[in-house]
Every structure is written in structure tokens, then in C-alpha cells.
Amino acid sequence: MSGTPVLRVRDLTARIAGQEVVHGVTFDVPASGVTAVLGRNGVGKTSTLRAVLGLIERSGEVELDGVRVDAERTDRIVRRGVGYVPEDREVFAGLTVAENLRLADRGGSGGATPERRALVDALFPDLVARAQQRAGTLSGGQQQMVSLARALLNDNRILLVDEPTKGLAPRIVGEVAEALAAAAQTVPILLVEQNLQVVERLAERVVVIDAGRVVHTGPARELLDDADRVQRLLGVHAERPADETAEPEAAR
Numbered sequence: 417m418s419g420t421p422v423l424r425v426r427d428l429t430a431r432i433a434g435q436e437v438v439h440g441v442t443f444d445v446p447a448s449g450v451t452a453v454l455g456r457n458g459v460g461k462t463s464t465l466r467a468v469l470g471l472i473e474r475s476g477e478v479e480l481d482g483v484r485v486d487a488e489r490t491d492r493i494v495r496r497g498v499g500y501v502p503e504d505r506e507v508f509a510g511l512t513v514a515e516n517l518r519l520a521d522r523g524g525s526g527g528a529t530p531e532r533r534a535l536v537d538a539l540f541p542d543l544v545a546r547a548q549q550r551a552g553t554l555s556g557g558q559q560q561m562v563s564l565a566r567a568l569l570n571d572n573r574i575l576l577v578d579e580p581t582k583g584l585a586p587r588i589v590g591e592v593a594e595a596l597a598a599a600a601q602t603v604p605i606l607l608v609e610q611n612l613q614v615v616e617r618l619a620e621r622v623v624v625i626d627a628g629r630v631v632h633t634g635p636a637r638e639l640l641d642d643a644d645r646v647q648r649l650l651g652v653h654a655e656r657p658a659d660e661t662a663e664p665e666a667a668r
């Protein structure tokens with residue numbers, strides 16, 4: 417891998433309610449593009465993201481742009497420029513789209529600038545049209561766009577995006593993937609994703625986790641081209657986009 421990684425994770429261990437769920441994971445995230453975190457259900461992908469953010473008890477080393485942040489509180493890590501798009505989207509259902517975005521603005525030098533607002537408006541024209549609509553009345557895909565837009569408003573060094581296409585209809589999965597691809601032109605993304613077509617579309621590199629441990633890292637293409645290894649590591653068959661009969665959800 418060339419260049420200094422934006423995120424270096426070394427021997428990261430995480431606990432939930434005293435029980436260890438991530439057992440010493442080590443990986444790097446390059447300073448550009450999309451790095452996908454793959455693995456079967458319940459292997460510790462979400463917990464790894466949450467441990468990086470300090471949302472759950474953890475030990476080990478986390479470096480952001482060469483600076484150790486593993487002893488810092490979540491709010492400090494976020495202010496250093498780590499954006500989080502959680503699995504459940506977590507939009508404020510009773511607030512409008514515009515209010516959701518306004519609340520997400522971190523302010524100060526890392527907050528929304530006119531340029532960043534323009535970028536978000538260009539990426540999500542549907543949200544501009546629905547600025548006064550309550551977020552709770554949006555579709556799942558639109559709520560995902562709000563969640564992504566909130567993270568993109570701020571000046572982040574990296575985005576941690578957790579299963580953004582989960583539960584979405586195939587057409588909407590494509591739209592979310594397009595938005596992520598455009599976002600990845602502006603900020604490196606660490607993406608938890610189970611849909612291998614989306615991984616193939618977006619990711620340059622993969623980190624595969626099994627039972628709380630990293631079992632494979634490397635170029636996405638190399639893994640996805642190796643059906644036996646995909647089956648062994650992920651327990652699924654790699655569905656190729658060219659395969660018109662493939663049901664995206666079948667890859668989960």
C-alpha cells in the first residue's frame with residue numbers, strides 16, 4: 417500500500433458488557449478510496465467501528481493521520497474528523513431534512529462551509545427538494561442519504577459507514593452506492609457492507625473479519641475473483657454484476 421494510511425488500527429480489542437467481542441484486530445485504511453470490512457453476521461464488524469470511535473470499551477492502538485487517538489473520548493475523535501454513519505441511520509424522525517442537516521453541522525473550522533453545503537446539495541438533489549419534509553416520513557433509502565449527507569457536511573479525515581444498503585430495495589441500493597462512490601472522491605471511507613456487488617462497485621481493498629479477528633486483507637478484486645475463498649471466508653457465493661439473474665440480497 418502506498419502513502420501514509422489515514423487510519424492505523426493495531427491489536428484492537430473491544431468489549432461489550434465485559435465480554436470481549438473483538439480480539440486484537442490490525443489493519444490500515446489508505447488515505448483515499450473505499451476500504452470494505454467484510455464478514456459473516458455477528459463477527460464483530462460494527463463493534464470494530466464502534467471501538468475505533470471509542471463508543472465501546474477498547475484497548476490497542478488507533479492512529480488517525482499518525483496521531484494516537486485510542487485514549488481519547490468519542491467527541492474528541494469525532495472533532496478530529498471521523499464521521500460516522502451508523503447502521504440504523506439514526507435520523508431525527510420528528511425533524512425536517514434541513515433541521516437534521518443543521519444539527520449535524522459540527523461548527524468551527526471543521527464544520528459545514530458553503531462549499532461543503534454545495535457539495536451535499538449536488539450529491540443529494542432529492543434532499544434539497546425534501547428539505548422541509550420530516551425525516552421520519554422518508555423512505556429507508558432517503559433516510560440513508562440524510563445520514564450520509566450529515567457526515568459529508570463536516571470536514572472529515574475519514575468516514576466510517578456501517579451497512580448503508582441493508583434492507584434497501586435493489587434500485588435504491590444502486591442509488592446509495594452511487595452516492596457513496598461520489599462521496600469517496602472527497603473523503604476516504606471505511607465501509608461495512610455485506611452486498612458483494614456494492615463492494616465490487618466501490619471498494620479497492622477489503623478487510624475480512626471472522627470471530628473477532630482479521631482473517632484476510634488485500635485488494636477487493638483479488639478476493640472477489642476467488643469464489644472458493646469468498647465461500648470460505650464469507651460463507652456466500654460471489655454474485656457478479658454481469659449476472660442478471662443475481663438477487664443482491666442473495667449475497668448476504
Ligand SMILES: Nc1ncnc2c1ncn2[C@@H]1O[C@H](COP(=O)(O)OP(=O)(O)OP(=O)(O)O)[C@@H](O)[C@H]1O
Pocket residue numbers: 432433437455456457458459460461462463464
Ligand atoms: N449490545 C450488545 N450486547 C451484547 N452483545 C452484543 C451487543 N452488540 C453486539 N454484541 C455481540 O458482539 C458480537 C459482534 O457483534 P457486531 O454487531 O459487532 O457484529 P457484526 O459483524 O457487525 O454483525 P452484523 O453483521 O450482524 O451487524 C456478536 O456476537 C454480538 O452478539
